[in-house]
Amino acid sequence: MNQFKRSHANYGNIHYTTEVGTKMALRHVATFCVYLIAVTIVGYSMTPKEKFFYNTGMKKIFERELRIPEIVSPRFSRVRTIRDCWIYLEQRVLPALHDYRFSSYDNKWLPQINTNTTGILYSDNLLLGAPRLRQVRVRKNTCNYNTAFLRYFNDCVGAYRPRFEDTTADYKDTPYKTIDELDATAIYGEINTYDTGGYVQQLTYNYEKNVIIINELRNKTWIDRASRLLLLEFNLINVNKELLMNVRQIFEIMPGGLVVTKYESLTTFFDPLFVKRGYAISICVILMYGLNMYYTYFEIKKIFINGFTHHMTNTGFWLCTPRITLIYALLCYNIWSYVAVTQKKEELKALSEDFISIDKLIYINQTYRCCLGFILFLSWISLLLFMDFNPVLRTIGLAMSKAAKDLAAFIVMFVILFIAYGELGLLLFGSDVKDFKDFSTAVLTMVRMIGGDFDYFKLETDHQILGPIFFLSYLFIMFYIILNMFLAAIVLAYRTATKTVIYKPNFLWYVIKKILFRLTFGLVAAPTYPRLRADMQFDEHNLKQLHLLHEYTEAEEDMEILCTRLNLIEETFRGFTNTLTDLIADAKKRNRKHKRK
Incomplete structure (x- = not known):
């Protein structure tokens, strides 16, 4: 028996090989099911159907058919040249943002509502500040070219690189602003990523003024050979659902002069608190955070009892620890989001036409949703840890390890x-x-x-x-x-x-039947204590087979613990025998002394 060493403590592990362990496992299963239901409800509340239809509906506005006599207005996805960009902005974007319709009778654009300077879009959506245009440019002479082309081109403008970007203070009466000054995030195009600001042209709430601004920019060739990105961005809030929408229409201008488009629209709730979404969701949020604190305490206790190094070898550690950490990150987001939304509400009260940036709020919300998605994924995968009672799942898990x-x-x-x-x-x-x-x-x-x-x-x-x-x-x-x-x-x-x-007994149904037997006062048949089949008994051959595998399976750990206990009993009996021998020897010695006297 000395060949077996005592295994590490396995406090908190889920198993059904003993009656006590099965009862503990059932308590863990009940607690985890409550936690899983709460997390799932919270996750589903973050993705209502309105978000999908809100995003796709807004995109279809710029892709719908538009018939204007003697004018070919391309859809957003079919913009291919700089000229197409200007036509698209004037004939599609501005009428859509101001809810104008082309009248064939009057041969001009006419508003659908009387108040067209309030930023209200399609009756229930409010623009958070007027839209704005941004342009990213590169400096001239940023590439090498043959001198034979000097009679055609005076300079050469290369592809976009951060080191080639033009950051002069002013370009044709539009100021350059850094990404921090704009309170914006990086722009992810089809070709490049633009982690920069750019030259900004602010638009207004008035349709006629915006048409004049667009025409002025086109007449003075605001977009030319050195332009590498044109960005139209605007933010909306739907007052009925309190949904924020950030829309970015990206036009990447390649060195060859062609344009590649990309449409982005992201949504988030204006109020991060879950109270306004129903008491059921609020209760689930409280349960999620409360049970997360319980699992934090439970994991710390397992580390102290089992040891950190040994606990890291357990699959449950890699499923539970990231989940706990991410939930605490969600709590930090809710606190930060409350402060950020409060600041945005103060900006809305100013009733200004200045663009109100919600890029960082949207970005953090997207990160929040990703974290919540990973929490849901890890939670449902962790459910497999409680399925050890199934021989097939138990075998698959052991085989993968x-x-x-x-x-x-x-x-x-x-x-x-x-x-x-x-x-x-x-x-x-x-x-x-x-x-x-x-x-x-x-x-x-x-x-x-x-x-x-x-x-x-x-x-x-x-x-x-x-x-x-x-x-x-x-x-x-x-x-x-x-x-x-x-x-x-x-x-x-x-x-x-x-x-x-096959050598691991299953006590799950035994414990369940035992509980039902007690609850029904004997109406349900008494359970039978689980036993191994005749072909699964631990004879000398089977023990050698298990030992030759050299794998620390749960069956071998149970055997090691049993052998360790037998060793302790053997040492106790040996000590008892030695003590008894000493007592007998001492008694004989006393008898001899008594006879001499």
Whole structure:
């Protein structure tokens, strides 16, 4: 028995191999179900259906059909040149923001409401300040070109790079402002990311004034060869649902003169508090934060009892600790958001036409939603920790833990293949096939090919020889070699796990029947104490088989604890025997002395 060492403490682990452990597990399951329901309700309350239809409806306004005699007004997604940008702004954006309609009878734009200078959009939406235009420019002579082209172009303007950006104080009567002065966040376009401010042109609430501003900007060539980004941004609030919307229409101007568009619209609740959304949601929020404090105390207690190093090897640690941390981050967001919204309310009271930026509020809200999404994901995955009573799930979990090292090695191989074929596809097909337009998209395309989401005929059309070779070689290496080896490692681990899991008794149904037997005063049949089948008894052969596995399964941990207790009993009996021997020897010695006397 000395070959077995005492295992670490396993306080807080969920198991159904003993009656006491099963009762403790059922209490944990009941508490966690309350927590899971509360978190799920809070998560669903953050994404009402109105958000989706509000975003898509606003986008469709700028994509709808527009028929004006003798004028071709492109949709937002079909803007391709700088000239298209000006036509789009004048013929689509301004009428949409001021609720104007083109009258064929009068041959001009007419308002649908009388009060067109209040910032009210479609009756129930209020503009948070007038819209504004922003432009990002690069300096001239930021690229090299052949002197033979001097008779055509006096200078050369390169692609956007932060070091090439033009930051002079003024450009054609529009001031340059930094991103901090604008209280804005970075702009993520299709080509580049613009973490900067730019030259700002403020618009007004008045349609006629805005038309004059747009025409003036067009006449003085405000957008030219050095322009790399034109941004139209405006913010709305829906008074019925108290929803904030941040709309960004991005026009990226490439060095070739063509325009690439991207539409962004993000929404959030104006009031971050959950009280106004119903008492049920408020109660769920209180339960979520309260139970999170309970789990914080429980995790700290497990660390003190089990030891931090040993506790880190437990799967529950990596599921529970991030979840607890993220919920505390949500609490900090709610406090910060309350202060930020209070400041925005003060700005609204000023009744000014100045643009009110809510970029940071929207960005933090998006982060908040992502955190809440990960909390929901980790919470539902943690539910698997309580499913140890199911032999199949128990075996799968044990198999995955056994195969972890092998799977990690295969993941490294997968990543290398994705990168290698992604770079090859980028160089071969990047100029014509959208799926290989850049490195990140190419690597993602390699991942999609595993699931069958791939258009083979595009590759074949682009290159009739290299396209099929690229596809078939990747398919052969990934599917017929690497993926089969990956599955083989899992199957071998599953077979090994099956040999150990069968020796674990299950007390769940015994405890449930016992509780029902007591609650019904004997109407339900008394439970039978769980026993192992005859072919699962611990004989010498089975014990050797378990010992040869060299895996610290729960069955072996129970055996080690049992052997340790037997060792303690053996030492106690040995001490008792030695003491009894000493007493007998002492008694004989006294008898001898008594006889001599």
